[in-house]
Amino acid sequence: xxxxxxxxxxxxxxxxxxxxxxxxxxxxxxxxxxxxxxxxxxxxxxxxxxxxxxxxxxxxxxxxxxxxxxxxxxxxxxxxxxxxxxxxxxxxxxxxxxxxxxxxxxxxxxxxxxxxxxxxxxxxxxxxxxxxxxxxxxxxxxxxxxxxxxxxxxxxxxxxxxxxxxxxxxxxxxxxxxxxxxxxxxxxxxxxxxxxxxxxxxxxxxxxxxxxxxxxxxxxxxxxxxxxxxxxxxxxxxxxxxxxxxxxxxxxxxxxxxxxxxxxxxxxxxxxxxxxxxxxxxxxxxxxxxxxxxxxxxxxxxxxxxxxxxxxxxxxxxxxxxxxxxxxxxxxxxxxxxxxxxxxxxxxxxxxxxxxxxxxxxxxxxxxxxxxxxxxxxxxxxxxxxxxxxxxxxxxxxxxxxxxxxxxxxxxxxxxxxxxxxxxxxxxxxxxxxxxxxxxxxxxxxxxxxxxxxxxxxxxx
Numbered sequence: 001x002x003x004x005x006x007x008x009x010x011x012x013x014x015x016x017x018x019x020x021x022x023x024x025x026x027x028x029x030x031x032x033x034x035x036x037x038x039x040x041x042x043x044x045x046x047x048x049x050x051x052x053x054x055x056x057x058x059x060x061x062x063x064x065x066x067x068x069x070x071x072x073x074x075x076x077x078x079x080x081x082x083x084x085x086x087x088x089x090x091x092x093x094x095x096x097x098x099x100x101x102x103x104x105x106x107x108x109x110x111x112x113x114x115x116x117x118x119x120x121x122x123x124x125x126x127x128x129x130x131x132x133x134x135x136x137x138x139x140x141x142x143x144x145x146x147x148x149x150x151x152x153x154x155x156x157x158x159x160x161x162x163x164x165x166x167x168x169x170x171x172x173x174x175x176x177x178x179x180x181x182x183x184x185x186x187x188x189x190x191x192x193x194x195x196x197x198x199x200x201x202x203x204x205x206x207x208x209x210x211x212x213x214x215x216x217x218x219x220x221x222x223x224x225x226x227x228x229x230x231x232x233x234x235x236x237x238x239x240x241x242x243x244x245x246x247x248x249x250x251x252x253x254x255x256x257x258x259x260x261x262x263x264x265x266x267x268x269x270x271x272x273x274x275x276x277x278x279x280x281x282x283x284x285x286x287x288x289x290x291x292x293x294x295x296x297x298x299x300x301x302x303x304x305x306x307x308x309x310x311x312x313x314x315x316x317x318x319x320x321x322x323x324x325x326x327x328x329x330x331x332x333x334x335x336x337x338x339x340x341x342x343x344x345x346x347x348x349x350x351x352x353x354x355x356x357x358x359x360x361x362x363x364x365x366x367x368x369x370x371x372x373x374x375x376x377x378x379x380x381x382x383x384x385x386x387x388x389x390x391x392x393x394x395x396x397x398x399x400x401x402x403x404x405x406x407x408x409x410x411x412x413x414x415x416x417x418x419x420x421x422x423x424x425x426x427x428x429x430x431x432x433x434x435x436x437x438x439x440x441x442x443x444x445x446x447x448x449x450x451x452x453x454x455x456x457x458x459x460x461x
Contacts, residue, residue: 005030005132009122011103011112014056022111024063031067033135034099034115037127038073042118044096045149046074048089050081050157051101052250053190053215056111060101064113069149070142077153080191080215082252083114084346085161090120092160097123102251105224108217121343122315158195161348162202168340170281171352172359177204179359184209184242184258186233188223190250191215192347199348203355209240225249225256225334227264234262244358244365248347254334255347257354259366267334268293272372274336274350275328277357279303284327287320289313290413291422291435292332298373311410312424318343332377378444380434381426382455390425390432396458397423397451414451419443421451 003012003021010030012022019026038047047068051057057080065075076093078086083100090098096118103110115123115131123131143149165171183205187193193213200208211233212220222229225247237245237258244265245258257265265273272295275286279300286300289312297307310320310329317337321329330337335345338353361368384390394412405415411424411432421436432455436448 005135006128009112009114011106011110013109014059014111022060024059027060027063027113028067029138030113030131030135031064031099032071032140033131034097034113035068035071035073036134036140037131038096038118039071041127041130042096044094044118045072046076046093046095048076048078048086048093048095048098048116049101050078050083050086050089050098051191052082052252053080053193053217054103054108054111054219054250055217057101057217060111060113064099064101065151069151071140071149072143072147073149075149075151077151078157079153079155080194081157082161082191082195082348084253084342084344084348085157085195087116087120087344087346088161088164088342089154089157090116090118100251104251105249105254107222108219119343121318124315158198161195162199164341165199165349165352166202168338168349168352170278170340170356171203172356173202173204175359176352176355179243179355179362180207181205181244181355181359182207182209182240182242184211184233184236184240184245185213186211186225186230186236186245186247187213187215188248188250189214189216189218189220190223190252192248192250192252195252195348196246196248196351199351203352205355207242209236209242211236219250223250225254225267230256230258230264234258234264238262246351249334252347253345255336255350255354256334257365259369260364261366263366265365265369268332268375268377269295269369269372270334270350270354271328271330271332271336272296272299273357273368274338274353275299276372277353277360278328278338279305282327285324287317287324287326287329289317289331290407290410291424293375293377294418294420294437295373295375309407309409309413314345316410375437375439376441376444377435377437378441378448380436380448380452381431382434382452384430384432384459386430388430390430393432393455393458394423394425397454400454416447419447421447423451
């Protein structure tokens with residue numbers, strides 16, 4: 001059993017003893033703390049709740065909604081929804097916050113409470129710590145029967161979200177209709193099975209080959225949209241002679257594509273392609289996190305605009321986007337953040353912008369992929385002892401490469417011309433994650449090995 005308490009929310013495996021898994025006791029405790037924080041922070045007594053389709057969703061939803069009502073908070077329940085839909089609904093409802101019940105790409109035994117502020121954005125580090133402090137203090141006051149919160153079901157936000165996307169200035173429905181795309185989709189039997197087909201139909205896509213679109217939470221494969229988990233989608237694209245394949249994760253904030261020949265477009269290149277389209281039409285800055293591909297920087301700079309890197313984490317990316325007035329940003333895991341829509345990763349917005357781009361490009365998706373700089377990322381890790389001073393270790397590696405361009409805003413990132421390596425300590429394990437990127441897989445792995453050898457030398461000194 002696992003329970004992880006972080007600034008952005010509470011996630012864990014269902015079952016076990018309180019404090020060791022995501023049990024009813026833990027759900028009530030942290031929901032109560034969040035509800036109290038919302039009231040203290042905003043003075044509002046309204047929270048929007050939505051969930052993905054995982055099997056534990058109903059149980060968790062009942063506990064969360066009932067707990068919020070018990071402290072006098074009115075709840076707007078969107079039912080089966082997506083993370084970006086809840087993010088849009090919070091300010092639309094003038095709510096004090098929102099809770100998305102989803103463990104994102106984690107397997108079926110996981111669930112989580114993702115916490116939003118009154119703007120529909122993930123709560124900050126400071127706010128997250130306040131929620132955790134309230135939970136640990138356990139100073140909750142529950143209301144008497146006449147002051148309980150009210151519950152309202154609202155299933156209108158599917159259409160509201162789609163209407164919002166269709167209204168975006170760079171979404172060209174007519175161009176998409178004219179392209180007559182044939183699309184295969186994998187929605188991993190979660191809420192994307194409702195939202196993605198509805199969006200595609202609204203965009204004028206008439207031929208949709210659906211894989212795993214029954215929202216029953218029975219994930220047919222590991223739900224993280226990585227190549228090894230998308231074999232069936234790749235085969236379906238080729239079998240049905242589709243123009244492309246689309247895959248989303250269970251809460252529809254990550255997005256990736258499959259080319260017409262069954263090859264992977266690459267989730268790192270989702271943001272690159274969407275940003276390319278935005279930059280062709282709107283000059284401005286871009287942002288991604290330090291572990292994302294350099295291709296976004298290349299695409300941004302060749303249009304004469306500025307790229308900036310943020311620490312890993314959606315909150316950090318959003319903060320850097322606001323700071324630099326970026327017009328597009330996100331993460332290399334297929335997360336697209338488009339401020340004209342809202343400050344949150346939104347696969348649905350990403351689909352609409354990408355299909356517009358592909359329609360105007362007027363060549364196969366594989367040709368679009370080949371138009372971007374080619375990079376490969378290698379992902380490794382080194383396991384250390386629990387008592388190891390990881391910060392000091394990173395400092396010694398930094399000293400070895402002090403003559404190279406480097407950043408310490410999130411671990412240590414060292415640049416070698418167009419190659420880079422990023423070292424980050426895990427928040428949950430005694431390990432250092434090592435991401436490296438180069439123009440070939442062999443170069444990326446060689447760079448990672450060089451840095452890992454350096455770490456081992458430091459440890460043995």
